[in-house]
Amino acid sequence: MRGGPNAAALAAPTTIGVSVSSALAGRVLAEDIPVVTAQLEASTDRTPRERLTLEAPYGWVPRDPADPLNNFGQRLHVVQTITTGGTTARVKVGVYQIDAWEETNAGGVSVTAYDLLQRCEKNPMDWPSSPPGGATVSSEFQRLAGAPDEGGLQVIVDDGDQPIPRTFKWGTSRTEAMGKLAEAYGLAWTVRPDGALHVWKPATGVASETYTGRDLLIEASRKSAERRANRWFVGTTGETPDGGGDAPHYNGIATLYDAPYQPAVYGVVTERSEMQMTDLEGTVQQAAETYRAKALAARGTRSLSLASDPRIELWDSICVEAGEEVVTGTVTGYSIDLADSGAQMRVDLEVYASVHAR
Numbered sequence: 001m002r003g004g005p006n007a008a009a010l011a012a013p014t015t016i017g018v019s020v021s022s023a024l025a026g027r028v029l030a031e032d033i034p035v036v037t038a039q040l041e042a043s044t045d046r047t048p049r050e051r052l053t054l055e056a057p058y059g060w061v062p063r064d065p066a067d068p069l070n071n072f073g074q075r076l077h078v079v080q081t082i083t084t085g086g087t088t089a090r091v092k093v094g095v096y097q098i099d100a101w102e103e104t105n106a107g108g109v110s111v112t113a114y115d116l117l118q119r120c121e122k123n124p125m126d127w128p129s130s131p132p133g134g135a136t137v138s139s140e141f142q143r144l145a146g147a148p149d150e151g152g153l154q155v156i157v158d159d160g161d162q163p164i165p166r167t168f169k170w171g172t173s174r175t176e177a178m179g180k181l182a183e184a185y186g187l188a189w190t191v192r193p194d195g196a197l198h199v200w201k202p203a204t205g206v207a208s209e210t211y212t213g214r215d216l217l218i219e220a221s222r223k224s225a226e227r228r229a230n231r232w233f234v235g236t237t238g239e240t241p242d243g244g245g246d247a248p249h250y251n252g253i254a255t256l257y258d259a260p261y262q263p264a265v266y267g268v269v270t271e272r273s274e275m276q277m278t279d280l281e282g283t284v285q286q287a288a289e290t291y292r293a294k295a296l297a298a299r300g301t302r303s304l305s306l307a308s309d310p311r312i313e314l315w316d317s318i319c320v321e322a323g324e325e326v327v328t329g330t331v332t333g334y335s336i337d338l339a340d341s342g343a344q345m346r347v348d349l350e351v352y353a354s355v356h357a358r
Helices: 007-011 137-145 174-185 281-297
Strands: 014-024 027-030 037-043 050-056 075-084 087-103 109-115 155-157 188-191 197-200 209-212 217-223 231-237 251-255 270-276 300-307 317-322 325-337 344-356
Touching: 007 014, 007 075, 007 209, 050 075, 050 087, 137 155, 137 174, 137 197, 174 188, 174 270, 174 281, 217 317, 231 281, 251 281, 270 281, 300 325, 317 344
Parallel strands: 155 197, 209 317, 231 270
Antiparallel strands: 014 027, 014 075, 037 050, 037 325, 050 109, 075 087, 087 109, 188 197, 217 300, 231 251, 300 344, 317 325, 325 344
16 A cells, blocks of 8 residues: 555545656656546556556647656656645656557647556567576566666565476467466566555455545446456467477366355356476466466455545555445556545445444
């Protein structure tokens, strides 16, 4: 969770504003760009994770490659200013690279920007590859993310670093390879507000914030989740290390037999994944077990309506007191209006604990 005033403080009369600056090659092009609208949407299910759309008034339409809102590598640094109780705090929301802009009918400019994972997404590797000898989670993520001085990203492994085998075989997509590596070891990965790519092992421990109807919670609608898998198949593909032909195929299978997901009643819903490896049968079984453990931890989904809280990030663990029910879960998506302090924000929650008060 980003820093800033807690939910209790935000429940008091609060003014939230947005400050946007533009930088190119480390040089600030403009500060406090006037913003008419600014919307930030995020989801753990897509790459890049976050999309920023904003509109600036007449006079900010780009004309030269080095103009603040052009798409030649310009990065937007977004900060929310929160004034409550006579005190003003600054919450660093993130860094976003401009992908496209379009002149509006009113003569202003509409800008679309994404988090810095787009630098990896749009720059596939020239050839398929495998980790070098002695590789670790951190060194391989850095290799896949590319060197920062060559257009890549700085990688920070906050938790979960360990040696990895050379037998992984990646295609040319950097982000797909990073996703497969993360899946194999139960890791989360995303670009944080500091602009670096962070990797860590997510935990469903103590919630970082609790929301109630007495502070920021407006609504906590219940809805069915998509029919989840109750069988996970992870298979290997690839060639022998000497390139002399197809390697033996290994697979890992994990099945959920507990009610209400027993196959005879629920049916079989299989989630299938492939890992390009030449051996290590135990690794693919570990990946299958990781998928099953994650599914067992989830107890459904919630869609929350909150008063604006710019501290919320993907993978945050939060608690919600909704009437007689207390639910705890992980943030899997959100949408927030950065320019309107009175607007509600939507938060998607994967619930892993639910308790009914007596």
